[in-house]
Amino acid sequence: MTIPANLKYTKEHEWVRVEGDCAIFGISDHAQEALGDIVFVELPEIGRTLEAGEAYAVVESVKAVSDVYAPVAGEVIEVNEALEGEPELVNSEAYGAGWIAKVKMSGADSVELMSDDEYTLFLEE
Amino acid sequence: MTELAKTPLFDQHVALGGKIVPFAGFEMPVQYKSGALREYTAVREGGAGIFDISHMGQVRVTGSGALAFLQYVTTNDVSKLIPGQVHYSALLNAGGTFIDDITTYKISDTEYYLCINAANRHKDVAHLQAEAKAFAVSVVDESDDTTLLALQGAASQAALQPMVNSELESIGYYKFARVQVNGVDAIVSRTGYTGEDGFEIYIPNSIAISVWKTLLVHGAEPIGLAARDMLRTEMGYALYGHEISDAVTPVEAKLMWITKLDKGDFIGKTAVEARRAAGPExxxxxxxxxxxxxxxxxxxxxxxxxxxxxxxxxxxxxxxxxxxxxxxxxxxxxxxxxxxxxxxxxxxxxxxxxxxxxxxxxx
Structure with missing residues (x-):
C-alpha cells in the first residue's frame, strides 16, 4: 500500500493535492483496496460549489456504493472524465490517473487533514 | 446472534486471501486476492472456476413412498425424472408462496436427493419431516456431512476428468452420475448457476480439502460470492430472498415452468391456480x-x-x-x-x- 508524502489525507480515506489556489481530489490506495473492483464513478458537475466534507462523487464497486467527500471547500472546475469509460483507474492509479475532481478553493475551509505519516498511523490504529 | 458456521474449506479460503463475510449463517469468501472481476472473467471466458457452496443443504429422501411424497411437496413433476436426472423445482406453502427453490436428483424409484438453500435449510427440513409423516419415506438432512463444490467454465471438464473414475463426457446437461472422485464415492452433476458448462460435485467432508487443492492444481481458480452473484444475475436466474420469497408465487416469479398443475395434488397448488386465474399481483x-x-x-x-x-x-x-x-x-x-x-x-x-x-x- 502506498501513501505518497506530497498529499494530505482525510479520515474518510480521500487524498487532496493543493496546487496554488486549486486542489485535486481522489481516494487513497487503502480506500480503493477496501472497495475492490470499481465499476462506476459518478462525477460532480462542473461549477458545483462544494463545502468541506460534502459528498461530491460516488464510486461503485461490484458490491458496494460509496460516497466520496470533499476534503476542502471550493468550486468544481474540472472532473476526470476518463473515469466514465475506465473507472478501474481508481484501482490501478489511485493517486494519478484515478483522480476524481479539481476545485478552485474558496477560503481555508477544510475537514481535518493528515500528513502521510499521520495517515499511516491512522490506518494502523 | 448465533455463531457463524464454517465450511470444511474455510482455512483454504483464508490461505488464498479470501475476504470473509457473513452469508446465510456461514463465514464465506466474497472474493479472493485477484478480485471479483477477474474471477468472473475466468469463468465467463474459457477458464474454470471453483466455488465452495458447502453452505447449501442436502436432504436424502428414501422409501417406497418417495415419489408420492416428492410429488406432494415439490412443484415439478417428479414422475418425469429418470434415474441420473436432475430438475429444478420448488417447495411451496399452502398459500402458494415459496418456502425454497431446490434441485431434485433421482437416484432410483425409492431414493432421491435434494439440494436446498443454506438460509432455508432448517425451515425446509422441518417442513419436509413434518409432511413425511403421512408417507412411507424417510427424510435425512445430510448437509453437515457433505461438501458441495461447483466447478464452472468451459475448462471444467478437463480440470475434473483426471480425478474421476468414469467418463464425464457421458453426463448430459441436468444429468448426474455416482462416481468416485479421488477414489471416494461422490455425485457429479452437469448443473450450475453461471450459464457456463460445468459441474456440481457432492463429496464427503473428509476429502473436501484434497479435492479442492487438486482442482486448483488442475488450473481452476477459486471464485467468491461476488463473482457468483454476477454470473447468476447475468443469466437471470432467480435467487431466494430476491426474486423469490414467501411473498410471491410461481405466477409472479415466472416459474410456472417448474410448477406442473396437471400432475396431481401438491402443497400450494390450489393457491397457485387461484392466483393464476386472478392474475399476478x-x-x-x-x-x-x-x-x-x-x-x-x-x-x-x-x-x-x-x-x-x-x-x-x-x-x-x-x-x-x-x-x-x-x-x-x-x-x-x-x-x-x-x-x-x-x-x-x-x-x-x-x-x-x-x-x-x-x-x-x-x-
Missing part, C-alpha cells in the same frame, strides 16, 4: 439501462414517471452494462417508458429478454 421483468448507471437491489422502478416496483437483483455486467431483474405492476410488464431511480434521479431503461448474456451451458 406483480410481474418480474428484465431491464437494461440505456443511460450510465448501475441498478441495484431495492432501487425503485418507474413506468411513465410513476413508481411501479423495485429491483430485486441488479449489477454492472461487463458484457451487457447496467442490468436488473425487477418486479413491476402487472400492467407495466410490457408497456410504458421504464426508468430506475438512482440517487434521486430517474435513469432511462428498456425491457430486455433473458439471459442478459449468452448462455454457454451444454444442452
Amino acid at each position: 406483480r410481474r418480474l421483468i428484465a431491464l437494461k439501462l440505456t443511460e450510465r448507471g448501475i441498478p441495484r437491489e431495492h432501487y425503485k422502478v418507474f413506468v411513465d414517471g410513476v413508481e411501479s416496483g423495485e429491483v430485486t437483483s441488479g449489477m454492472h455486467s461487463p458484457l451487457a452494462g447496467g442490468v436488473a431483474l425487477a418486479y413491476v405492476q402487472p400492467e407495466h410488464a410490457d408497456n410504458g417508458d421504464l426508468s430506475v431511480e438512482i440517487r434521486g434521479k430517474l435513469v432511462a431503461a428498456e425491457r430486455t429478454t433473458l439471459p442478459f448474456v449468452r448462455s454457454n451451458v451444454r444442452r
Whole structure:
C-alpha cells in the first residue's frame, strides 16, 4: 500500500493535492483496496460549489456504493472524465490517473487533514 | 446472534486471501486476492472456476413412498425424472408462496436427493419431516456431512476428468452420475448457476480439502460470492430472498415452468391456480439501462414517471452494462417508458429478454 508524502489525507480515506489556489481530489490506495473492483464513478458537475466534507462523487464497486467527500471547500472546475469509460483507474492509479475532481478553493475551509505519516498511523490504529 | 458456521474449506479460503463475510449463517469468501472481476472473467471466458457452496443443504429422501411424497411437496413433476436426472423445482406453502427453490436428483424409484438453500435449510427440513409423516419415506438432512463444490467454465471438464473414475463426457446437461472422485464415492452433476458448462460435485467432508487443492492444481481458480452473484444475475436466474420469497408465487416469479398443475395434488397448488386465474399481483421483468448507471437491489422502478416496483437483483455486467431483474405492476410488464431511480434521479431503461448474456451451458 502506498501513501505518497506530497498529499494530505482525510479520515474518510480521500487524498487532496493543493496546487496554488486549486486542489485535486481522489481516494487513497487503502480506500480503493477496501472497495475492490470499481465499476462506476459518478462525477460532480462542473461549477458545483462544494463545502468541506460534502459528498461530491460516488464510486461503485461490484458490491458496494460509496460516497466520496470533499476534503476542502471550493468550486468544481474540472472532473476526470476518463473515469466514465475506465473507472478501474481508481484501482490501478489511485493517486494519478484515478483522480476524481479539481476545485478552485474558496477560503481555508477544510475537514481535518493528515500528513502521510499521520495517515499511516491512522490506518494502523 | 448465533455463531457463524464454517465450511470444511474455510482455512483454504483464508490461505488464498479470501475476504470473509457473513452469508446465510456461514463465514464465506466474497472474493479472493485477484478480485471479483477477474474471477468472473475466468469463468465467463474459457477458464474454470471453483466455488465452495458447502453452505447449501442436502436432504436424502428414501422409501417406497418417495415419489408420492416428492410429488406432494415439490412443484415439478417428479414422475418425469429418470434415474441420473436432475430438475429444478420448488417447495411451496399452502398459500402458494415459496418456502425454497431446490434441485431434485433421482437416484432410483425409492431414493432421491435434494439440494436446498443454506438460509432455508432448517425451515425446509422441518417442513419436509413434518409432511413425511403421512408417507412411507424417510427424510435425512445430510448437509453437515457433505461438501458441495461447483466447478464452472468451459475448462471444467478437463480440470475434473483426471480425478474421476468414469467418463464425464457421458453426463448430459441436468444429468448426474455416482462416481468416485479421488477414489471416494461422490455425485457429479452437469448443473450450475453461471450459464457456463460445468459441474456440481457432492463429496464427503473428509476429502473436501484434497479435492479442492487438486482442482486448483488442475488450473481452476477459486471464485467468491461476488463473482457468483454476477454470473447468476447475468443469466437471470432467480435467487431466494430476491426474486423469490414467501411473498410471491410461481405466477409472479415466472416459474410456472417448474410448477406442473396437471400432475396431481401438491402443497400450494390450489393457491397457485387461484392466483393464476386472478392474475399476478406483480410481474418480474428484465431491464437494461440505456443511460450510465448501475441498478441495484431495492432501487425503485418507474413506468411513465410513476413508481411501479423495485429491483430485486441488479449489477454492472461487463458484457451487457447496467442490468436488473425487477418486479413491476402487472400492467407495466410490457408497456410504458421504464426508468430506475438512482440517487434521486430517474435513469432511462428498456425491457430486455433473458439471459442478459449468452448462455454457454451444454444442452
